[in-house]
Amino acid sequence: MSTFTLTATAPAAASVRTLLTQWRVPKKWRHVLRTTKLVRINGQYRNFNEPVTAGEIVTLQLTVPAPEAYRPDAGPLTICYEDAQLLIVAKPIGMKPHPNQPGETGTLMNRVAAYLAPAPAFITHRLDMATSGLTLIAKDPLTQAILNQQLGDKTMARTYTALVPAGIPNAGTITGPIGRDPADKRKRMVRPDGAPAVTHYTVIARTDTTARVRLTLETGRTHQLRVHLASIGFPILGDPLYAPAWPAPRLMLHASALTLLRPLTATRLTITSPVPF
Numbered sequence: 001m002s003t004f005t006l007t008a009t010a011p012a013a014a015s016v017r018t019l020l021t022q023w024r025v026p027k028k029w030r031h032v033l034r035t036t037k038l039v040r041i042n043g044q045y046r047n048f049n050e051p052v053t054a055g056e057i058v059t060l061q062l063t064v065p066a067p068e069a070y071r072p073d074a075g076p077l078t079i080c081y082e083d084a085q086l087l088i089v090a091k092p093i094g095m096k097p098h099p100n101q102p103g104e105t106g107t108l109m110n111r112v113a114a115y116l117a118p119a120p121a122f123i124t125h126r127l128d129m130a131t132s133g134l135t136l137i138a139k140d141p142l143t144q145a146i147l148n149q150q151l152g153d154k155t156m157a158r159t160y161t162a163l164v165p166a167g168i169p170n171a172g173t174i175t176g177p178i179g180r181d182p183a184d185k186r187k188r189m190v191r192p193d194g195a196p197a198v199t200h201y202t203v204i205a206r207t208d209t210t211a212r213v214r215l216t217l218e219t220g221r222t223h224q225l226r227v228h229l230a231s232i233g234f235p236i237l238g239d240p241l242y243a244p245a246w247p248a249p250r251l252m253l254h255a256s257a258l259t260l261l262r263p264l265t266a267t268r269l270t271i272t273s274p275v276p277f
Contacts, residue, residue, distance in 0.1 A: 002067060002120070004140040006060045006085065008264035010052045016041070017048040019058065023264050024149040029142055033060060058264075064141050067120040071103060073110035080134060081271045085143040085263050087112065087121070090273045093132040093250050098123055112137055124148065125158070125220065130239075133160070133255025134273050138263075146263040151220070157259040160215040160225060161204075161275045163252035164234040168211050171202045174228040178221040187241050188223045190231040197221045199228040210237065214256075225253060252277055 020030050037045045038061040041052055078090040091108045098109040112121045122144040124136040138144035150156035179194030181187035198218035205212040215225050229235055230242040238248030259270045
């Protein structure tokens with residue numbers, strides 16, 4: 001078992017229950033903290049219906065099964081942001097986000113494991129191997145759960161930048177449901193029985209042959225941006241699966257910005273990564 005202790009400052013007067021709800025601590029974790037009496041206010045347990053005053057120190061302690069361990073594999077790591085609970089790094093193009101087999105190395109999470117060792121790492125969202133850019137990692141399971149809540153209730157915004165062929169309208173929303181392509185197990189496609197998927201795009205620059213677009217996700221389906229843009233006739237340049245007729249030096253897709261609520265605070269955090277194309 002592993003024990004994690006998180007400390008935060010109450011931003012405003014509220015009950016213990018209200019404060020944890022405002023911080024988007026999932027219901028399951030609130031139940032555990034209440035039944036184990038491991039919520040401490042200024043070092044003392046306080047019932048969930050009792051008040052917390054702004055500025056008081058809140059300590060949460062969790063004991064959970066040992067997390068998944070990645071084999072440390074030291075290597076360059078571009079750190080875009082770090083605090084006691086979060087690590088945001090820029091994944092290079094061509095690097096797998098995490099191992100698929102026990103003992104596998106050479107992935108982003110192997111490098112993160114080497115950087116954070118002996119502390120664990122909890123990946124929160126994943127980029128395709130061919131996509132570069134921001135990847136969000138939690139340092140404890142409660143932070144991971146809070147970040148997943150933000151993804152689920154859309155208080156976290158993930159912004160991507162891509163290059164597509166010229167001619168795409170200035171802005172739009174793509175809502176085609178996405179499912180597996182029966183002709184190629186590697187691919188996805190827009191199909192009526194697919195899972196709901198929503199992508200918003202805005203053109204931010206144009207040349208005679210290309211358009212640079214800003215993309216935001218409401219959902220997170222496999223290959224969503226690649227499939228959606230291909231489905232409207234403007235595939236991402238350099239995509240070997242969905243745009244073989246539009247070659248480029250790489251898949252022209254980069255996770256360029258993340259906006260989220262910093263866990264256990266009311267602070268909104270925006271992190272950016274320069275687009276390398």
